[in-house]
Amino acid sequence: MIEVKNLSKSYGSKLAVDNISFTANESEILGFLGPNGAGKSTTMNMLTGYLSSSGGEALINGIDVLEDPVGAKKNIGYLPEQPPLYLDMTVSEYLNFVYELKKCRLPRRSHLNEICSLVKITDVQKRVIRNLSKGYRQRVGVAQALVGNPSTLILDEPTVGLDPKQIIEIRTLIKKLGKNHTVILSSHILSEVQAVCDRIIVIDKGKLVANDTTENLSHNLSADHKLTVQIEGANKEVQALLKQIPDMVEVHMNREVEKNVFEYELNAKEGADVRREVFKRMAARNYPILLMRSSELTLEEIFLKLTTGDFYGNVENIGTGGAK
Amino acid sequence: MPAIMKREISSYFTSPLGYVFLAVFYGFSGLFLWINCLATGSAEVSGVFTLMFFIMMILIPVLTMRTMADDKRQKTDQLTLTSPVSLFGLVMGKFLAAFFVFFCAVLILLIYAVFMSAAVANSGSEFAWATFWGNFVGIILMGGVFISVGIFISNLTENQMIAAIGSIGANIVLCLFDIISNYIPNETVRGVINSLSVFYKYSEFTYGIFSLKNVLFFVSLIVIFNFLTMRFIERRRWS
Numbered sequence: 030m031i032e033v034k035n036l037s038k039s040y041g042s043k044l045a046v047d048n049i050s051f052t053a054n055e056s057e058i059l060g061f062l063g064p065n066g067a068g069k070s071t072t073m074n075m076l077t078g079y080l081s082s083s084g085g086e087a088l089i090n091g092i093d094v095l096e097d098p099v100g101a102k103k104n105i106g107y108l109p110e111q112p113p114l115y116l117d118m119t120v121s122e123y124l125n126f127v128y129e130l131k132k133c134r135l136p137r138r139s140h141l142n143e144i145c146s147l148v149k150i151t152d153v154q155k156r157v158i159r160n161l162s163k164g165y166r167q168r169v170g171v172a173q174a175l176v177g178n179p180s181t182l183i184l185d186e187p188t189v190g191l192d193p194k195q196i197i198e199i200r201t202l203i204k205k206l207g208k209n210h211t212v213i214l215s216s217h218i219l220s221e222v223q224a225v226c227d228r229i230i231v232i233d234k235g236k237l238v239a240n241d242t243t244e245n246l247s248h249n250l251s252a253d254h255k256l257t258v259q260i261e262g263a264n265k266e267v268q269a270l271l272k273q274i275p276d277m278v279e280v281h282m283n284r285e286v287e288k289n290v291f292e293y294e295l296n297a298k299e300g301a302d303v304r305r306e307v308f309k310r311m312a313a314r315n316y317p318i319l320l321m322r323s324s325e326l327t328l329e330e331i332f333l334k335l336t337t338g339d340f341y342g343n344v345e346n347i348g349t350g351g352a353k
Numbered sequence: 354m355p356a357i358m359k360r361e362i363s364s365y366f367t368s369p370l371g372y373v374f375l376a377v378f379y380g381f382s383g384l385f386l387w388i389n390c391l392a393t394g395s396a397e398v399s400g401v402f403t404l405m406f407f408i409m410m411i412l413i414p415v416l417t418m419r420t421m422a423d424d425k426r427q428k429t430d431q432l433t434l435t436s437p438v439s440l441f442g443l444v445m446g447k448f449l450a451a452f453f454v455f456f457c458a459v460l461i462l463l464i465y466a467v468f469m470s471a472a473v474a475n476s477g478s479e480f481a482w483a484t485f486w487g488n489f490v491g492i493i494l495m496g497g498v499f500i501s502v503g504i505f506i507s508n509l510t511e512n513q514m515i516a517a518i519g520s521i522g523a524n525i526v527l528c529l530f531d532i533i534s535n536y537i538p539n540e541t542v543r544g545v546i547n548s549l550s551v552f553y554k555y556s557e558f559t560y561g562i563f564s565l566k567n568v569l570f571f572v573s574l575i576v577i578f579n580f581l582t583m584r585f586i587e588r589r590r591w592s
């Protein structure tokens with residue numbers, strides 16, 4: 030379990046992380062999302078005790094990282110952005126070194142073998158890390174974080190440099206680990222965060238702009254429940270019919286897609302679901318609906334909205350003067 | 354600490370660095386022994402130790418140049434500094450590993466001495482073991498100082514070459530600044546400079562003078578530089 034309270038970090042006059050607070054519960058995978066330079070890695074470095082904070086506190090399983098660094102670090106497995114590998118060692122030498130470094134007490138051989146098979150590096154154990162490909166190095170980095178079976182895993186962009194098959198393997202592994210670990214995962218690949226994480230934290234310019242479940246994020250941000258529909262039939266009549274639907278706020282004709290097929294943007298009241306009503310009314314008049322999709326925002330759109338400041342303005346935390 | 358020390362020692366010997374260090378040390382000590390003693394038939398070993406001082410001044414920075422700098426460059430410090438290891442353990446692990454390699458090098462001098470004493474005994478006189486031990490303790494302490502200075506300088510940069518050259522520079526300043534004392538007319542100032550000069554203290558050992566005062570001086574220097582290394586790592590985290 031990780032608790033972060035009002036954590037800040039300033040480099041000189043530049044505020045890299047500005048008053049961030051969040052909690053990551055046990056058996057939860059928390060996604061850290063943000064553009065490059067948003068403060069993701071800095072936050073992670075503070076959680077692991079690599080950097081000190083300028084203010085606030087970070088607790089790992091209730092232990093303050095600054096007050097009892099050795100005690101807190103025992104509970105953390107950390108994979109930094111660049112895996113911290115000694116290139117002159119073989120994989121098994123390296124993992125044995127990490128085992129000793131972390132003062133592990135688990136049965137050495139079976140524990141290390143288990144980790145190796147988990148991240149699929151058993152066949153390269155005898156090879157020198159310098160000669161391994163980026164994908165393998167990344168997996169050795171993940172293996173290193175797992176040594177000692179720490180209750181908290183902090184993974185900074187764990188799938189960078191892997192091929193699609195390996196990415197899926199690592200994601201499956203992280204999901205599996207998330208069942209009995211606290212996992213914090215940073216990424217700027219949105220689909221990854223969406224696929225793996227239970228909850229997402231969006232950071233921009235050092236500030237927390239969102240902290241919610243994936244579904245809630247996309248749901249809340251598209252609260253006006255917009256629908257896009259394409260209907261075949263006379264434009265005016267269809268528009269009139271649509272406007273009669275209760276809860277409908279606005280109907281806007283976008284364009285004529287094909288001959289006699291028009292695309293409409295429907296804007297219903299917050300929380301109202303008008304999809305069935307649209308179908309029934311069109312069906313009754315025999316106007317075929319060729320397409321209907323909700324304009325619920327994808328994570329990409331949410332991300333852009335949150336991080337470019339081009340957002341409702343009802344989120345107080347948004348950085349000022351973001352580029353539009 | 355044992356984990357770090359073990360890894361550092363094995364890394365000295367998986368790369369050519371450790372072997373090169375030992376080879377150069379053995380080579381020069383052998384050469385100096387030949388020039389000073391074997392060629393002239395003298396049993397006075399102090400000259401060897403004086404000359405080795407200058408070799409060590411250049412050679413030990415090569416041994417220590419990558420200790421901290423390479424960790425920073427390869428970002429492996431993110432592993433060591435986020436592991437449940439104290440800063441003291443980290444710095445001492447690195448120090449003791451380098452010291453171990455250095456100690457392996459210095460042992461050759463003991464072997465020379467054993468052969469010398471056998472040769473001297475053959476000719477009917479006695480080998481000056483007291484002088485040798487004074488020299489031997491002196492060179493070990495001196496090596497410790499050079500190593501802790503080297504690790505300290507290595508911690509300031511990511512570049513091994515800069516670390517090596519910087520350490521050589523620091524050693525020269527640290528050891529030879531009593532040269533300038535010759536040009537200072539004021540007796541008291543000259544005394545202060547001489548009392549701070551490492552070479553001045555070291556040469557007392559080479560005369561075979563074993564004084565606790567000098568031992569303490571060297572040990573303090575080792576402690577101070579290792580402490581400074583720890584403080585600078587800590588400072589980097591807080592910057």
